[in-house]
Amino acid sequence: GQNIDQPTEMTATEGAIVQINCTYQTSGFNGLFWYQQHAGEAPTFLSYNVLDGLEEKGRFSSFLSRSKGYSYLLLKELQMKDSASYLCAVRDSNYQLIWGAGTKLIIKP
Amino acid sequence: IAGITQAPTSQILAAGRRMTLRCTQDMRHNAMYWYRQDLGLGLRLIHYSNTAGTTGKGEVPDGYSVSRANTDDFPLTLASAVPSQTSVYFCASSDKAGDYNEQFFGPGTRLTVL
Numbered sequence: 001g002q003n004i005d006q007p008t009e010m011t012a013t014e015g016a017i018v019q020i021n022c023t024y025q026t027s028g029f030n031g032l033f034w035y036q037q038h039a040g041e042a043p044t045f046l047s048y049n050v051l052d053g054l055e056e057k058g059r060f061s062s063f064l065s066r067s068k069g070y071s072y073l074l075l076k077e078l079q080m081k082d083s084a085s086y087l088c089a090v091r092d093s094n095y096q097l098i099w100g101a102g103t104k105l106i107i108k109p
Numbered sequence: 110i111a112g113i114t115q116a117p118t119s120q121i122l123a124a125g126r127r128m129t130l131r132c133t134q135d136m137r138h139n140a141m142y143w144y145r146q147d148l149g150l151g152l153r154l155i156h157y158s159n160t161a162g163t164t165g166k167g168e169v170p171d172g173y174s175v176s177r178a179n180t181d182d183f184p185l186t187l188a189s190a191v192p193s194q195t196s197v198y199f200c201a202s203s204d205k206a207g208d209y210n211e212q213f214f215g216p217g218t219r220l221t222v223l
Contacts (some may be wrong), residue, residue, distance in 0.1 A: 004151060033211065042199060042214035043152070087151070096167065097212065099144075099151030 002026045004100035006088050009045045011106045012078055020073045020086050028093025034062050034073045035087040037102065043087055047073070075105075083107045111135050115200050121221045122190050130185045130218050132200030141183040141220035142204045142212065143167075143175060143194040152199065158183055190222045 003025045012018040024032070031050040034044040047056055049064035050070060061074040073086055085102040092098055116131045124186055136140065139160045144152040154167030158177040172194060174186045183202075198218045203210040 042216050044214070045211040048211065089152075096154060096157070097152075099153070101149055101151045 002092065004010050004097045004098055005090055006086075006103045008068045008101070009104045009106065012075075014078055014080060014107055014109050016078050017074065017076050018078060019106065020075070020105065021089075022071045022073070022088035022100060024069050024071070024088070024092045024098075024100075026098055029066060030091040030093070030095055031095060032062075032064055032071050032088045033091070033097065034060075034071075036088055037085045037091065039084070046086075049072045051058060072109040078107050080109070112202075113202055113213055115198075115215040115218050117218060119221075121223065122187075124190055125141070126190050126208040128187045128190055129217070130187075130200075131222070132183045132185070132215060133200045134183075134200075134204060134213075135179050135181065135217075136146055136156045136204075136213065137180060138202035138204050138213070139180070140205060140210075141177065142201040143173070143183070144199045144201065144204075145169065145194075146199060146217075147196050151153055155198075157187065170181060187188055191223045194220065195222045197221060 005023045036044040037043040047062040054063045059076045064071045085104045087102045088100040089097040113134045142157045143155040146152050153169050155173050156175040158164045162182045199216040201212040203212045
């Protein structure tokens with residue numbers, strides 16, 4: 001079967017750095033997405049990786065290792081507004097997104 | 110610029126009733142999707158449409174139907190609602206079904222079936 005694993009919840013301190021991991025087992029791979037979802041709101045796109053390596057976008061970076069079925073989202077200089085759930089999704093061989101359950105990130109002052 | 114709109118925002122429905130959730134996008138995106146989101150589970154694809162006039166089944170299609178008569182609209186119908194269909198429903202769209210294209214999400218419909 002297809003499976004996306006992420007930690008359920010993480011806590012970090014304002015101004016710090018946090019890494020959210022995602023491991024996947026899917027039928028085929030056509031890219032990995034990270035989305036942010038604030039409570040009660042819709043998911044919004046953060047990043048996309050299709051080749052191995054690091055993609056940097058401001059305070060957020062995303063890393064992919066296809067051979068290990070592994071990705072992480074790195075958030076730097078954490079702000080209170082970064083408190084949200086972070087969703088990892090893999091596009092499979094049918095070009096459909098398979099979603100992880102999300103990681104709830106709690107930022108403390 | 111509206112993006113994707115969904116209606117209603119929330120609904121309480123008696124079991125056995127028929128219900129249509131509406132979704133409209135103004136981005137002229139080819140592909141559209143319906144997901145449900147339940148606590149502790151990832152988003153699960155119900156139905157999708159790669160282009161107007163075509164639809165396909167996702168991971169959890171039973172009890173739901175869709176139509177795609179034009180590019181902008183993608184309604185989701187529950188023919189006879191059951192309590193297990195209580196969920197938050199998100200409609201999404203993307204420019205094309207494949208390649209890089211990110212999916213844009215509507216604000217969601219919170220549905221409770223009693």
